[in-house]
Amino acid sequence: MSDNKNTTDPKVVKKPRAAATKKSASGKVTPPIRRSSTGNSTGKSGIKKTADKAAGKRPVRKTTAKISAAKASTRSRSTKVTNRLKKSDSQGAYTSIKNRKSKKVIFSKASGASTRGGFEYDKNRFRTIWVLSFIILAMLIGRAFYLQVANAQFYQDKGNELITSERTQKSYRGMITDRNNLPLAVSAPLATVSFSPFDYAREYYEVKRVKVSNPEQPKLQARMQKRLDDMDLTILAAAANIPVKDLQKVTKIDDSLDVTDEALVKKALPSGAGSHYLPLLNKVTPEIAQSVSSLDFPGVYEKNFFQRFYPQPQPNSQLLGFMGQNANDPEGGYEGRAGIERQYETELAGKDGKVLILKDAKQNSLKELKQLEPEIAGQNVALTIDSRLQYLMYKELERVGRLRQALWSTGMIVDVQTGEVLALSTWPSFNSNNLNEMTGENQRNRALLDVFEPGSVMKPFTVAAALDSGKYTPTSLIDTNPGSIHVKGYTIRDHENLGSINMATLLQKSSNVASTKIALSLPPDAITNMQRQFGFGTKTPLQFPGESNGLLVTPKAKELSRRATISYGYGLEVTLAQVAQAYAALAAGGVMHPLTLIKHDKPLPSKRIMAHEQAMSIVQMLESVTAPGGTAVAAAIDGYRVAGKTGTSRRINPEGGYYTDQYRNVFAGIAPASNPRLVGVVLVEDPRGQFYAGFTSAPVFHNVMKEALRLYNVPLDKPLQTK
Numbered sequence: 001m002s003d004n005k006n007t008t009d010p011k012v013v014k015k016p017r018a019a020a021t022k023k024s025a026s027g028k029v030t031p032p033i034r035r036s037s038t039g040n041s042t043g044k045s046g047i048k049k050t051a052d053k054a055a056g057k058r059p060v061r062k063t064t065a066k067i068s069a070a071k072a073s074t075r076s077r078s079t080k081v082t083n084r085l086k087k088s089d090s091q092g093a094y095t096s097i098k099n100r101k102s103k104k105v106i107f108s109k110a111s112g113a114s115t116r117g118g119f120e121y122d123k124n125r126f127r128t129i130w131v132l133s134f135i136i137l138a139m140l141i142g143r144a145f146y147l148q149v150a151n152a153q154f155y156q157d158k159g160n161e162l163i164t165s166e167r168t169q170k171s172y173r174g175m176i177t178d179r180n181n182l183p184l185a186v187s188a189p190l191a192t193v194s195f196s197p198f199d200y201a202r203e204y205y206e207v208k209r210v211k212v213s214n215p216e217q218p219k220l221q222a223r224m225q226k227r228l229d230d231m232d233l234t235i236l237a238a239a240a241n242i243p244v245k246d247l248q249k250v251t252k253i254d255d256s257l258d259v260t261d262e263a264l265v266k267k268a269l270p271s272g273a274g275s276h277y278l279p280l281l282n283k284v285t286p287e288i289a290q291s292v293s294s295l296d297f298p299g300v301y302e303k304n305f306f307q308r309f310y311p312q313p314q315p316n317s318q319l320l321g322f323m324g325q326n327a328n329d330p331e332g333g334y335e336g337r338a339g340i341e342r343q344y345e346t347e348l349a350g351k352d353g354k355v356l357i358l359k360d361a362k363q364n365s366l367k368e369l370k371q372l373e374p375e376i377a378g379q380n381v382a383l384t385i386d387s388r389l390q391y392l393m394y395k396e397l398e399r400v401g402r403l404r405q406a407l408w409s410t411g412m413i414v415d416v417q418t419g420e421v422l423a424l425s426t427w428p429s430f431n432s433n434n435l436n437e438m439t440g441e442n443q444r445n446r447a448l449l450d451v452f453e454p455g456s457v458m459k460p461f462t463v464a465a466a467l468d469s470g471k472y473t474p475t476s477l478i479d480t481n482p483g484s485i486h487v488k489g490y491t492i493r494d495h496e497n498l499g500s501i502n503m504a505t506l507l508q509k510s511s512n513v514a515s516t517k518i519a520l521s522l523p524p525d526a527i528t529n530m531q532r533q534f535g536f537g538t539k540t541p542l543q544f545p546g547e548s549n550g551l552l553v554t555p556k557a558k559e560l561s562r563r564a565t566i567s568y569g570y571g572l573e574v575t576l577a578q579v580a581q582a583y584a585a586l587a588a589g590g591v592m593h594p595l596t597l598i599k600h601d602k603p604l605p606s607k608r609i610m611a612h613e614q615a616m617s618i619v620q621m622l623e624s625v626t627a628p629g630g631t632a633v634a635a636a637i638d639g640y641r642v643a644g645k646t647g648t649s650r651r652i653n654p655e656g657g658y659y660t661d662q663y664r665n666v667f668a669g670i671a672p673a674s675n676p677r678l679v680g681v682v683l684v685e686d687p688r689g690q691f692y693a694g695f696t697s698a699p700v701f702h703n704v705m706k707e708a709l710r711l712y713n714v715p716l717d718k719p720l721q722t723k
Contacts, residue, residue: 166372169353170333173306174378176320176340176348178387179420179599185320185341187306191289193281195236197250197270200299204231204251205268209259231298239292240280250278283307308334308341310432312387315394315425317432318445319385319597321545339445340381340597342545350378382599384420389413389708396700397427397682404687404696410446410576411682411700413708414584416670418603419593421542421580422678422708447580448544451551451573452683455649456510457666458531458569460586460618463503465530466518467614474503474617480513488561492516507645508624510631512568519567520560527566528554533609534582534592536574541594541604550574569647576666580681583668587643587676590615619643623673626698635669635698637706639716643676644669644701646693651686662686665693669701671709674717680705 147155176185211224233251237244252270259265269275281289286304293302308323310316321339335349336342353375355368397409410426426446430437444450466472483497494513498505506514519527531537537552551573555562565571577595585592590610593603622643626636631646647666650658668681682697682704690696 163359164356164369165359167355167357167368169355169375170304170306171350171352171375172377173308174348174350174380177380177382178385178390179383179422180386181382182387183311184316184383184385184387186309186311188309189286189304190283190307191281191286191293191302191304192279192283193240193289193292193300193302195240195247195278195280196276196299196301197247197252197278198275198299200231200297201251201253201269203298204228204253205257205259205265207231209265212259235295236280236292236297236300239295242280250274308432312391313432314429315387315390316385317429317438318426318443319424320432322432322435322438322443338443338545340383343543344381347379348381351376383597384415384422384599385424385597386422386711388711389423389704390425392707393423393704394425394427394429396703397425400684400687400696400700401427404684404689406687406696407685408441408446409682409684409700410450411680411704412447412576412580413704414580414595414679416584416587416676416679417593419541419581419584419595419606420599421595421597423704424597445544445546447576447683448540448542448547449575451548451575452664453570453572453649453652454574454579454666455569455647455664456512457579457645457647457668458572458574459507459510459515459567460622460645461530461534461582462515462518462527462567463507463618463621464534464586464610464614465522465526466503467617468530468610469522469526471521472503472518474621477502478506478511478514478517480511480517483513485513485516487516487520487564490561490564492564504621504624507618507621508627508630510646515567516564519563524557524559524563525554527563528552531566531572534585536572536578536582540575540577540581542577542597544577544597547577548573548575550578569649576681576683579666579668580679583670583681584679585609586615587619587670587679588615619670619673619676622670626669630694631692632667632669632694632698634694635667635701635705637671637702637709639718639720640671640709640714641673641718642669642671642705643673644698646698648691648693663691665691665696667693667697667701669698669705671705672714672717677712677714678705678708680708 173187175183175187177183207224207227211221211228214220233247234244237247250270252268254268257264257268280292280300289302289304292300310320319339321341321343322337323334323341324337326333326335333352336345341348351373354372356370356372358367358369393411393413397411400406401409408427411423412421412425413423414421424445424447426444428442430439430442463472466476467474477500479500480494480498481500484491484493486492492512494509494511498509498511498514501509501511501514505511531552537550539547539549553562553572555566555571562571581592581595584595588606589612590608591606592609593606596604620643622645623641624630625632625644625646626642627633632644635644636642645668647664647668649664649666650660651662651664653659663686665684665687666681668679670676670679680701682700684693684696684700687696
């Protein structure tokens with residue numbers, strides 16, 4: 001009875017249950033031990049014992065047999081429960097973290113119940129994911145830094161190349177004008193319109209493909225059909241004034257082609273010569289080109305440029321030069337290649353500008369974005385040339401050249417007071433507007449580039465050396481008998497025996513014997529020194545492209561024959577410009593005014609090379625040359641006193657010596673002799689029928705100088721002759 005009471009006591013029963021609960025919460029799983037159902041139940045016995053112990057009672061002892069049996073049964077049950085728990089652990093049953101064995105969470109092969117989702121597994125997984133995320137983020141940041149900071153300019157430039165480009169704005173080339181501001185060379189705006197059959201066909205097939213590929217979009221089809229109608233080749237042919245069959249032939253449009261097949265379209269596009277360039281309008285005015293370019297026709301391109309134009313081509317071709325393509329210019333620009341065009345290329349050309357333009361996918365220009373470099377227009381160059389005298393000079397040179405069947409002829413006129421060149425021309429010439437007429441011979445400015453032995457036109461400077469030496473005066477007599485002289489095995493002759501003559505007669509009759517005797521009586525360098533003072537042996541201040549120095553060698557004391565020949569114009573080489581400069585200095589009273597082709601506001605500095613009295617005395621002596629009995633009567637001008645000197649020299653034979661039937665005629669004149677204003681020199685190379693300068697070069701001087709004196713209103717200094 002007492003056992004039952006203890007069993008049902010609520011206080012006694014709840015206490016062991018609470019202890020069991022605490023034990024289970026410690027993390028260790030302890031399965032309950034079941035006892036056999038025979039006798040008193042284990043639970044009740046346990047409760048009873050606990051209750052008795054708590055009440056201070058002594059438990060009732062059982063028999064030894066019963067106790068042994070109970071222990072055995074309990075041991076057997078405990079063994080089975082333990083084995084069952086081990087089996088559950090081996091199969092992956094969930095246990096507390098404290099009792100879980102240390103195993104690899106990642107890359108471990110699960111068996112039984114899954115261990116994923118635990119803290120250790122999640123921690124490693126999260127770490128791996130974060131490490132990978134940080135690596136990827138760092139790579140993205142590094143790439144962004146490289147693209148946007150470290151190498152930003154490179155990619156920016158690459159991007160700009162796709163959508164923008166630099167276009168050169170050709171600067172306007174300056175004009176070349178004469179002294180009166182009349183244009184001698186101008187730049188006219190022109191345009192060339194071309195057609196690309198390849199680009200046209202590609203656009204045509206593309207528009208047609210869009211139309212065929214979108215049958216469900218009627219508005220798009222209508223726009224494409226309108227575009228096809230505008231691409232009718234008949235429209236372009238009418239605007240360009242060319243047969244439409246020619247355009248159809250080069251474009252090779254096939255309307256039966258399957259435009260959706262890219263391979264077939266590519267094969268059908270025009271190829272070969274002329275497939276990308278067909279000129280429609282070549283070098284026309286912008287107004288004419290606008291009639292075609294305004295059509296906005298696919299494959300039509302317009303190129304604008306400036307074409308150099310010469311209003312007075314033949315008289316000025318060798319002086320002004322011409323334009324040629326610049327090999328260093330990627331856009332095929334032109335530059336001065338000869339003459340003034342080349343000499344003043346920097347001033348005339350200016351500087352091209354650059355503009356940044358926006359392009360579409362087809363590389364067509366959309367709009368100008370900004371000015372990269374400003375365009376600087378070329379400067380105008382004003383020459384000292386008088387186009388009126390230039391034209392007259394050329395016509396007279398052409399006339400004598402054709403009449404005398406000469407190889408070529410050239411001449412120039414110089415202002416004595418300033419050194420300005422008023423006319424400089426050469427025949428034969430070419431049309432500067434059509435370079436197909438140009439040859440190696442007719443493009444040479446022979447007055448500056450060609451050298452020659454001048455002959456007797458050098459005798460005034462021999463007289464100048466004689467007067468400067470103090471041994472001679474204008475009235476000194478020189479014995480030329482018997483009309484010849486032997487020097488070192490050579491015989492020097494006059495055309496006749498002149499006897500004893502003075503300086504004026506020496507120049508009037510052009511005595512070689514008298515010149516030789518003067519040269520041999522002076523120091524060896526006396527003649528050449530005087531010639532150098534007058535500018536021979538060096539380039540003129542014109543500094544013309546390709547201008548020659550000439551050749552002047554001082555003879556030694558023993559070189560008697562060279563000393564003799566130099567005195568009358570042989571054994572040295574000069575240019576016609578040097579002769580003109582020397583005679584201008586003589587006419588200016590011994591003052592050297594530098595030759596110039598460019599108009600200056602202030603006169604260039606000059607220098608005195610000879611006494612005024614001596615120079616003017618030589619000019620007076622030269623008047624006798626154009627007077628009756630002189631060698632150049634044809635050079636005389638009615639109403640003016642004219643001084644001058646002829647020079648007839650043999651042409652050099654390339655095989656040695658001189659030709660016996662080929663001559664060079666030169667005349668240099670000064671007008672008016674009383675107060676010199678203008679100097680003119682004329683050269684005729686190898687004339688036929690008449691080889692004396694008095695009959696070939698002198699008449700050219702007369703015709704040109706007469707008009708020059710009239711144009712410049714030079715007062716008469718001699719009574720007019722009456723018939």
